[in-house]
Structure formats: C-alpha cells, structure tokens
Amino acid sequence: MSKLTILLTYLTMLLVFGLLDAVWLGVVANEWYFGGLSALLREQFITWPWMVFYLTYCGAALYLAVLPSRVGSSVKLSQALLKGAVVGATAYGTYNLTNYSIVADWPLTITLIDWAWGTSATAVVCLIGALTLKRRH
Template sequence: MFGFSLLTLLAAYGGTALVFFGIDFLWLTVLGIGFYRAAIGDLLLEQPNLLPAALFYLFYVAGLVGFAILPALNAGSWLWALLAGVALGLLAYGTYDMTNLSTLKGWSLQISVIDMAWGGFLSGVSALAGYWLAKLTT
C-alpha cells in the first residue's frame, strides 16, 4: 500500500493502536467515567460489551492509518498526521454524537461537544504516535 514495507505498516498500526487503546482506556475508566455516568448513566451497561468495542478499535485504527498516517508519511509531514487524525476524530465521533443528539432522549449538546473534542484529541495524538513509530522504519 503506497509502497510501504510491511514493517512500516505494522509499526503505524501498532503504534497507533497502543496509544489509542491506552489513552482511551484511561479516559473511559478513570478520567471521563464520572462525567458519562452523571450525564447518561441510564444508557450505560453495567459491563461494556467488549466484542463491538474491539471491532470498533480494530477498524478505527486502520482508518487512522489509511486516512491520516500513510498520506502523512507520503508527504513527510508529522503535522499532516496530527491534523488529519484530528479531522477524522471529529468526523467519526461527530457522526456518533450528532446522531445520538438527534435521536436519543437525554443526550445533550454538552455530551456531544465533550465527546467530539475527545475524539479529535485522541485521534490526533494517536495518529501522530503511529506516524513517528512508522517513520523510524523508513
């Protein structure tokens, strides 16, 4: 893909996944859980359903690699990786949040704004990490 070695692709995916999973786990279990419980507690499961979560993470990280990191490597620009990651995060999380805002009782604009900001930040930082790790292999 784009003339990259398998090692570069694996580094991009692995680096992105490690940072994305690690930071999001911290957000969902420590930093943001109180906010979500207070805002949408009635909608939350006692225990998350891990299979759909795992599938989201696997596919979303692949999206970050394909839409942010590989084009950034082609351009030789860490800033491209960061900005494209932020843009993809805002788009993906925004799709989820705006759909919820338009269809769910009790879903507020505040939840959407915070969640979208989180998605942009998390995706940008993760794409940047994946870019730098992949860059080490080129």
C-alpha cells in the same frame, strides 16, 4: 515501505489509542459519561463492539491520515496530526451528533466533550503513528 513497518505502525496506534481511551474513560471523564448516561447504560457491557471499533478505527486512521502523511521519502508530522484531527472530528462528530439528535436524554455536554476528545485523541494517535512510521522509514 514494508508490510512489517505498516503493521508495527498500526499496532502502535492501537496500543496508544487503547491507553489514551482507558485513562480518559477510566479516570478523567468517568463521572461525565457514567453520570450523564447512567440511564442509558447496560448493566453488563458487550465487549465485541468496542473491540471491532478500535481495530477498524485505527486501521482507518492509519489509511486516511498516517500513510498519506508520507511525502516522497519523508513523513510530515503536521499533516498526520491535522488529518488525524479531521478523521476524529468526522467520526466522533457523526456518532455524537447523531446520538444527540435521536437518543432521548442524550446530553449536549457529553456530545461536545466526546466530540472534542475523539478529535484530540485521534490527532495524537495519528501523530504517534507518523512518528513510528518516520522512525522505521
């Protein structure tokens, strides 16, 4: 597999994750997050931390879920989906359960919603990554 294929898969995953999260945070769950966390939010967001998150998280998902879904000369989409869900559940569970544990007034509903979102979104992003890999393979 070429470095170009891996790069295109990574860039596709970044794009899909960014679009999914934009729709999720901007439209679907906006009220939940901003309503439930309004007392904790900055007036002006800092952008570099979430940029670093997207770049590293998609790289980790590619490495841990998408690339291992290659079996011989084929790509197992179900493996990428399942491994992506495990990566998402682990990462978003760590974030949300830690916040719920130590941040005063962190809502349980946000914990559960965001944990489910991260699990699902990561699984879908890894599936799309595997489809990209399969098409280029």
